[in-house]
Amino acid sequence: MDALVTTLLLGIMQGGLYTLVGLGVTLTFGVTHILNFAHGEFITIGAYAFVLFAGALGAGLALPLALVVAGGVSAVLYVVGFRRTIGNHLQGLAFSLGLLLFAEAFFVRTFTATPRSGPRIEGTVSLIGQEQMPVGRLVVIGVTIVVVVVTALAMRRTWIGLALRACGDDQFAASTVGLPAKRVGLYAFVVAGALAAVAGVCIALVVPITPATGLSFLLKGFVVAIIGGLGSIEGTFVAAMMLGLLEALGTRYVEAGLTNAYGFILMIVILLVAPAGLFNRRQVRAG
Amino acid sequence: MNVRGTSMRSKRTRQWGGVLVVGVVLFVLAAFVPENRVLLLNAFLAYGALVVGLDLLVGDLRMMPAGHAAFFGAGGYATVLLYQKAGLPLPVAGALAVLIVAALAALIGLPAVGRSSGFSFAIITFAFGELLIQLIANVPGFFGGSSGLTIDWGVGSDMPFDFSVYRYFSLWLVGVLVVVMLVVVAVRNSHLGLRMKAVRADENGTRGLGFNPTTYKAIAFVLASMLAGLVGVFWAPMNGFISPDTLGVNQSILLLGMLIIGGVGRITGALVGVVLLVTLPAMFDVDPVLRTVLVGLLLAIVALLQPAGIVGGLAKLWTRLRRPKTPPPADGPVDAALEPAGAGR
Amino acid sequence: MTQAQNGAVVSSPAVPVDPEPLLDVDDVSCVLGGVRALSEVTMHIAPGELVGIIGPNGAGKTTLFNVVTGFVPATTGEVRWNGVPLRGGKAHRVARSGLVRTFQNVGGFAGLTVGENLELATRGRDPEAIDRVETMLHLADMRARPVEDCSLATRKLVGIAMALVRTPRLLLLDEPLAGLDDTDRDRVTSLIEQVHDSGVTVCMVEHDIGRTLRLADRMVVLDAGRLVAAGTPAELARDDVLARNYLSS
Numbered sequence: 029m030d031a032l033v034t035t036l037l038l039g040i041m042q043g044g045l046y047t048l049v050g051l052g053v054t055l056t057f058g059v060t061h062i063l064n065f066a067h068g069e070f071i072t073i074g075a076y077a078f079v080l081f082a083g084a085l086g087a088g089l090a091l092p093l094a095l096v097v098a099g100g101v102s103a104v105l106y107v108v109g110f111r112r113t114i115g116n117h118l119q120g121l122a123f124s125l126g127l128l129l130f131a132e133a134f135f136v137r138t139f140t141a142t143p144r145s146g147p148r149i150e151g152t153v154s155l156i157g158q159e160q161m162p163v164g165r166l167v168v169i170g171v172t173i174v175v176v177v178v179t180a181l182a183m184r185r186t187w188i189g190l191a192l193r194a195c196g197d198d199q200f201a202a203s204t205v206g207l208p209a210k211r212v213g214l215y216a217f218v219v220a221g222a223l224a225a226v227a228g229v230c231i232a233l234v235v236p237i238t239p240a241t242g243l244s245f246l247l248k249g250f251v252v253a254i255i256g257g258l259g260s261i262e263g264t265f266v267a268a269m270m271l272g273l274l275e276a277l278g279t280r281y282v283e284a285g286l287t288n289a290y291g292f293i294l295m296i297v298i299l300l301v302a303p304a305g306l307f308n309r310r311q312v313r314a315g
Numbered sequence: 316m317n318v319r320g321t322s323m324r325s326k327r328t329r330q331w332g333g334v335l336v337v338g339v340v341l342f343v344l345a346a347f348v349p350e351n352r353v354l355l356l357n358a359f360l361a362y363g364a365l366v367v368g369l370d371l372l373v374g375d376l377r378m379m380p381a382g383h384a385a386f387f388g389a390g391g392y393a394t395v396l397l398y399q400k401a402g403l404p405l406p407v408a409g410a411l412a413v414l415i416v417a418a419l420a421a422l423i424g425l426p427a428v429g430r431s432s433g434f435s436f437a438i439i440t441f442a443f444g445e446l447l448i449q450l451i452a453n454v455p456g457f458f459g460g461s462s463g464l465t466i467d468w469g470v471g472s473d474m475p476f477d478f479s480v481y482r483y484f485s486l487w488l489v490g491v492l493v494v495v496m497l498v499v500v501a502v503r504n505s506h507l508g509l510r511m512k513a514v515r516a517d518e519n520g521t522r523g524l525g526f527n528p529t530t531y532k533a534i535a536f537v538l539a540s541m542l543a544g545l546v547g548v549f550w551a552p553m554n555g556f557i558s559p560d561t562l563g564v565n566q567s568i569l570l571l572g573m574l575i576i577g578g579v580g581r582i583t584g585a586l587v588g589v590v591l592l593v594t595l596p597a598m599f600d601v602d603p604v605l606r607t608v609l610v611g612l613l614l615a616i617v618a619l620l621q622p623a624g625i626v627g628g629l630a631k632l633w634t635r636l637r638r639p640k641t642p643p644p645a646d647g648p649v650d651a652a653l654e655p656a657g658a659g660r
Numbered sequence: 661m662t663q664a665q666n667g668a669v670v671s672s673p674a675v676p677v678d679p680e681p682l683l684d685v686d687d688v689s690c691v692l693g694g695v696r697a698l699s700e701v702t703m704h705i706a707p708g709e710l711v712g713i714i715g716p717n718g719a720g721k722t723t724l725f726n727v728v729t730g731f732v733p734a735t736t737g738e739v740r741w742n743g744v745p746l747r748g749g750k751a752h753r754v755a756r757s758g759l760v761r762t763f764q765n766v767g768g769f770a771g772l773t774v775g776e777n778l779e780l781a782t783r784g785r786d787p788e789a790i791d792r793v794e795t796m797l798h799l800a801d802m803r804a805r806p807v808e809d810c811s812l813a814t815r816k817l818v819g820i821a822m823a824l825v826r827t828p829r830l831l832l833l834d835e836p837l838a839g840l841d842d843t844d845r846d847r848v849t850s851l852i853e854q855v856h857d858s859g860v861t862v863c864m865v866e867h868d869i870g871r872t873l874r875l876a877d878r879m880v881v882l883d884a885g886r887l888v889a890a891g892t893p894a895e896l897a898r899d900d901v902l903a904r905n906y907l908s909s
């Protein structure tokens with residue numbers, strides 16, 4: 029029973045991180061129909077930027093700087109590259125795969141593959157019974173919840189959110205009211221880059237980071253975006269929480285070595301049952 | 316019946332002849348190349364076979380698997396395990412391994428292949444590679460863990476003509492590459508290839524003709540995966556060592572990179588890509604990490620600027636120079652493979 | 661009697677008395693992403709008929725074809741082909757059962773030659789049909805040409821030829837005349853007539869109302885997803901409201 033609470037909290041933390049990553053995937057896909065395999069690198073950039081800036085300037089300044097760096101890189105990549113590939117999904121995919129290959133090897137050369145630790149939030153909190161929970165993890169849960177809620181609200185209430193949702197829904201209709209998908213795509217990439225950077229910072233707060241950190245989270249981001257029905261925010265959130273909890277429970281009570289297999293199996297099962305994902309409203313156009 | 320016209324026929328002859336010539340040249344090369352270059356040749360042969368096979372998906376159907384290397388690795392691992400742990404003779408182990416890879420591909424491909432957008436396909440194949448790595452790392456007793464498996468030579472030490480073991484496998488790998496090229500040429504010139512071309516151009520249109528596009532994508536996926544597995548069957552004992560790195564997503568993207576940089580839709584494109592990204596860096600001793608940096612950068616740039624790849628771009632240039640006024644040749648290879656599909660039917 | 665939506669009454673049975681219709685569309689509605697593209701459409705096609713479907717843009721004509729050929733499932737209602745319900749019918753299976761359609765867009769697959777397209781359509785099994793149709797449509801000297809290098813008219817012909825080589829029992833043509841000039845329209849019109857005379861049941865969607873009226877045995881008018889009227893061309897022309905709203909091009 030005591031262990032269950034800890035396990036659930038861990039699951040929620042993972043689910044929160046997956047939501048941040050999955051939201052970025054789903055947002056960029058919804059607006060531009062680009063599946064960005066380099067999205068995970070924004071996590072890595074955010075994480076390394078945070079660790080490096082925190083060493084030099086302190087964690088307080090490092091957080092906004094990490095967001096700015098990742099969002100900025102995302103914007104630049106969009107403007108010079110992704111924007112031109114809109115409408116040709118294989119080209120966009122190839123471009124993003126090239127970036128992924130480049131970025132990972134580049135990080136290995138620059139930062140080496142040795143894990144690095146960022147600033148740590150000291151202390152633990154006692155839960156019921158003997159269980160202890162590091163404060164850092166609770167902070168991460170808090171941060172992800174706040175960011176996800178703020179993002180969800182922003183998508184409903186702000187002009188940019190409206191633009192993103194409009195383009196995700198119907199690009200042609202959106203372009204007729206002055207929202208060209210290409211420009212709105214820039215917003216999507218910036219927001220996605222920043223969300224990924226938040227995830228990177230959170231990861232750096234609780235575990236050591238390596239150049240491969242981003243890629244491992246990207247896989248989960250893809251899985252939740254697909255399960256949720258590409259393009260759906262609610263779907264991504266639900267799928268991410270499902271995956272986080274499933275992994276935590278499976279690791280604790282079934283088999284720890286298979287942590288990463290659970291998500292994959294979940295994805296296959298859901299795709300077999302509901303081919304369009306859980307929350308997809310789109311219909312295929314024939315004729 | 317002369318439905319396809321004579322230009323088509325002469326092109327077909329040229330393709331078969333090309334494979335024959337390449338096969339003979341490589342065979343001679345494999346027999347006489349200096350001993351210190353044998354490994355380099357083997358790498359070319361194996362990567363060449365992988366990339367040419369991969370083109371069945373990318374060039375012919377515009378499917379982009381992000382886990383092709385996983386099937387190569389699966390073929391290698393299956394061979395080694397069946398040979399070493401189950402004690403089967405190497406040829407039997409290899410044949411079984413190819414069948415295992417086919418079964419895996421069918422299992423993975425079926426839920427993924429039918430989705431026309433191709434995103435689920437890219438992601439599921441990507442996830443499959445990562446899953447295999449997890450599996451291998453977590454069952455070290457059987458799979459050798461993340462540090463890999465060392466392999467006894469699967470062949471006796473007495474080689475014909477005093478060949479080294481590496482050179483012995485060169486000859487086999489030449490055979491593999493030739494087989495892969497023959498399969499690809501045969502598919503492209505068959506009715507199956509015609510159907511695949513149609514699926515690439517317009518999936519709904521093929522449905523209207525009574526073809527199920529999913530069937531053809533599944534066939535191509537299983538076939539290409541089996542070819543990758545076949546390369547693994549010969550690569551693993553040649554290399555004497557196999558580790559999860561060989562089947563990771565980085566390998567898979569490297570393969571896609573070679574294909575796209577060289578040029579999709581034609582065998583020459585695939586082979587040029589391999590020479591550029593495997594053979595040349597190895598000849599000049601480029602550090603592997605640096606090479607990956609360069610490949611990634613080059614892939615991004617080529618994808619952006621010349622989706623037809625280097626060979627495709629040169630071919631376009633050549634036709635423009637030679638025949639300034641006429642449109643590009645009718646049955647020309649798919650240099651437009653990365654250009655948008657016939658929209659909105 | 662069909663009580664038409666706008667009050668027009670057409671005095672012929674919209675449901676032909678023919679005992680065994682080839683195709684029954686029974687109270688079919690189809691909702692696509694929030695749009696009610698078809699609502700409660702009922703119509704039948706008897707063997708040997710040539711039915712023309714007309715209606716303004718977005719009326720649901722293509723959607724009707726999509727539902728009938730299994731590309732899009734009907735939301736409610738039923739389609740019967742040869743008396744057998746097409747419940748969840750897969751498009752490629754329907755296509756193999758002799759219900760053959762062309763698409764509204766240009767015909768043939770880009771990247772393939774005319775000959776290859778026809779070979780594809782016959783599944784490589786019927787070279788005689790290819791020869792026969794090529795002669796009929798004067799496509800024989802085009803066979804080696806890639807379709808993307810052909811004129812629009814030729815591509816339309818290729819699309820029709822690809823349908824014909826498959827010896828359809830019911831041929832659905834989606835705007836076979838669109839984009840053609842007058843000469844080509846006449847050519848294709850007489851071709852359709854010829855095909856129909858050879859015993860093929862035809863159903864065509866067209867915006868060229870004049871030619872459709874001349875060709876068709878029976879007309880169906882769709883508007884905003886509803887079947888507004890059905891009857892012989894003469895009957896429709898007799899109704900002033902109909903004629904004014906739908907028959908003047």
Ligand SMILES: Nc1ncnc2c1ncn2[C@@H]1O[C@H](COP(=O)(O)OP(=O)(O)OP(=O)(O)O)[C@@H](O)[C@H]1O
Pocket residue numbers: 311312313314692693694695696697715716717718719720721722723724764
């Ligand atoms: N996949 C889809 N998703 C949403 N709405 C659709 C879809 N396909 C068609 N529609 C809508 O359904 C309605 C009917 O479309 P349909 O293509 O059947 O019209 P049509 O009569 O063939 O028109 P046209 O003469 O222009 O070809 C239109 O309002 C169209 O916008």
Ligand SMILES: [Mg+2]
Pocket residue numbers: 721722723764
């Ligand atoms: Mg239409």
